[in-house]
Amino acid sequence: MSTRPDRFSPVARTLHWTMAALILAMLFIGVGMVSTAEPLYPTLLAWHRPIGALILVLALIRLGYRLHHPAPPLPADLPAVQKLAAHGSHWLLYATMIAMPLIGWSMQSAGGYPVRLTTWLVLPPIVPRDILLYGFLRSAHTVVAYCFFALILVHLAAALVHALIRRDGVFESMAGGR
Amino acid sequence: MPPSSPSRSPWPAFALIGVAVGLLALAFLWVAGWLQPSRIGGGKLADSLEYNAGKHPGWRRAHTKGLCVTGHFDSNGAGVALSKASVFRAGSVPVLGRFSTGGSDPFGPDGRPTFHSLALAFHLPRGEEWRTAMDHTPIFPVANAADFVALQIASKPDPVTHKPDPAKMKAYLAQHPETQAFLDYMATAPLPASFATGTYYSINAFRFIDGNGQSRAVRWQFEPETKGGDLDKKTLDQQPVDFLFDDLIARVKRGPLRWHLVIVLADAGDRTDNATVAWPANRRHVDVGTLVLDRATPEETGGCRDITYDPLVLPNGIAPSDDPLLAARSATYAASFHRRAVEGPHPDAISLAAKGGQK
Numbered sequence: 001m002s003t004r005p006d007r008f009s010p011v012a013r014t015l016h017w018t019m020a021a022l023i024l025a026m027l028f029i030g031v032g033m034v035s036t037a038e039p040l041y042p043t044l045l046a047w048h049r050p051i052g053a054l055i056l057v058l059a060l061i062r063l064g065y066r067l068h069h070p071a072p073p074l075p076a077d078l079p080a081v082q083k084l085a086a087h088g089s090h091w092l093l094y095a096t097m098i099a100m101p102l103i104g105w106s107m108q109s110a111g112g113y114p115v116r117l118t119t120w121l122v123l124p125p126i127v128p129r130d131i132l133l134y135g136f137l138r139s140a141h142t143v144v145a146y147c148f149f150a151l152i153l154v155h156l157a158a159a160l161v162h163a164l165i166r167r168d169g170v171f172e173s174m175a176g177g178r
Numbered sequence: 179m180p181p182s183s184p185s186r187s188p189w190p191a192f193a194l195i196g197v198a199v200g201l202l203a204l205a206f207l208w209v210a211g212w213l214q215p216s217r218i219g220g221g222k223l224a225d226s227l228e229y230n231a232g233k234h235p236g237w238r239r240a241h242t243k244g245l246c247v248t249g250h251f252d253s254n255g256a257g258v259a260l261s262k263a264s265v266f267r268a269g270s271v272p273v274l275g276r277f278s279t280g281g282s283d284p285f286g287p288d289g290r291p292t293f294h295s296l297a298l299a300f301h302l303p304r305g306e307e308w309r310t311a312m313d314h315t316p317i318f319p320v321a322n323a324a325d326f327v328a329l330q331i332a333s334k335p336d337p338v339t340h341k342p343d344p345a346k347m348k349a350y351l352a353q354h355p356e357t358q359a360f361l362d363y364m365a366t367a368p369l370p371a372s373f374a375t376g377t378y379y380s381i382n383a384f385r386f387i388d389g390n391g392q393s394r395a396v397r398w399q400f401e402p403e404t405k406g407g408d409l410d411k412k413t414l415d416q417q418p419v420d421f422l423f424d425d426l427i428a429r430v431k432r433g434p435l436r437w438h439l440v441i442v443l444a445d446a447g448d449r450t451d452n453a454t455v456a457w458p459a460n461r462r463h464v465d466v467g468t469l470v471l472d473r474a475t476p477e478e479t480g481g482c483r484d485i486t487y488d489p490l491v492l493p494n495g496i497a498p499s500d501d502p503l504l505a506a507r508s509a510t511y512a513a514s515f516h517r518r519a520v521e522g523p524h525p526d527a528i529s530l531a532a533k534g535g536q537k
Binding site for chain 1 (some may be wrong): 191205209217218323485512523
């Protein structure tokens with residue numbers, strides 16, 4: 001098993017699983033914080049911004065790494081339509097994990113909010129103050145978040161189909177031990 | 179890996195995958211509040227304001243009628259001993275403020291026994307801001323989000339009498355002596371004759387953190403240098419519709435208006451978690467500087483309309499207290515902001531009056 005060439009590298013796997021945990025946490029924090037007006041709301045919001053910034057940085061590193069380190073090939077017997085779905089959904093996942101923090105940062109800029117990451121760091125605005133732009137981006141942030149979560153569910157379901165039903169090594173290429 | 183044997187049925191595995199994915203989706207919806215309609219978020223608080231006052235698309239859901247003001251804050255340096263926030267270092271920072279009256283009617287008359295409010299945004303170095311939205315009353319009618327919603331429902335004005343249903347209000351007040359105490363206070367407390375002569379209170383307690391990391395419970399108030407009388411509450415409804423805002427515009431044209439920022443320090447045992455409870459008057463007061471407002475501009479061009487005066491936008495050195503109302507205010511302002519941003523803003527009463535040549 002350890003000599004299989006068709007596995008993700010340790011770097012790719014570390015990035016994948018770290019970001020999986022961060023993104024899932026982020027989506028739960030996001031929908032949780034807007035559902036409550038208890039003191040949990042500002043607490044979650046204070047976590048939401050720095051984790052979002054961290055995801056943006058990691059996503060850009062990961063995209064750069066991925067462009068230089070192609071993914072292992074999919075099984076030869078996988079139907080063409082499933083291969084297309086696999087590739088399409090992965091690039092969609094990349095696009096979303098980069099777009100979500102940028103939408104969040106832009107919408108807070110458009111709404112005139114200081115984007116505070118820590119006690120000592122406030123990010124500068126990246127778009128001008130504009131209430132109509134804020135309204136559009138704020139709505140987009142929610143819609144894209146739900147789409148992102150749906151995409152992750154599909155990704156998870158597909159990974160489990162590879163693991164439990166097809167047993168074709170695709171799941172192990174990211175999850176397997178040595 | 180060996181391929182699975184053809185005789186093996188895939189359906190138990192499919193079922194397992196369905197359950198796993200379904201449980202994750204269910205957890206997500208539960209956290210998002212979809213499975214718990216009674217949970218109160220900013221949206222529900224904004225709904226309660228719309229229920230009470232009717233919907234005014236494009237406008238703030240509360241404190242709807244307002245006027246932008248600009249100026250600066252001159253810190254005298256005395257606040258440095260209390261908080262490491264840069265705003266308290268001796269010097270001057272620009273301020274963008276907003277005067278408003280309570281209520282949700284963008285064109286309502288100023289002559290009502292309601293909140294006179296001042297919101298301020300201090301623009302600090304390194305991208306920091308301090309925002310505070312204050313009322314002319316040192317206490318608030320409710321202590322938490324659930325009570326706020328209950329009060330909005332109970333006090334919804336009847337379309338004919340324009341007064342709340344007495345039975346509903348009586349039932350609510352029987353459960354909420356703190357709201358009754360607030361109404362009693364409003365009935366007897368003077369209503370300042372001008373925005374310029376009002377004292378504006380922080381409503382909630384906060385915490386100041388000094389350079390040594392020591393934390394103190396505080397409230398603050400802006401005390402006017404301009405002295406003036408009170409409104410005659412019996413003749414309020416005979417006042418011109420925009421008289422408070424017109425008065426402020428006229429005063430600022432004559433010269434800058436000043437308030438002293440006074441920090442009030444809690445004693446041990448003072449409630450920091452309940453905005454309906456006033457602190458005793460003998461608490462230590464520290465004058466930390468002067469707010470100077472020298473320009474008033476209608477909302478349409480004044481820059482104060484398209485932001486929220488979220489009381490939790492705080493600089494390093496000022497932190498929230500354990501008052502649950504702070505989070506509720508922050509969440510409500512955010513929900514109101516999202517709604518009015520999507521709906522799009524409209525020209526405000528003061529801009530329209532100026533354009534109509536009524537001044």
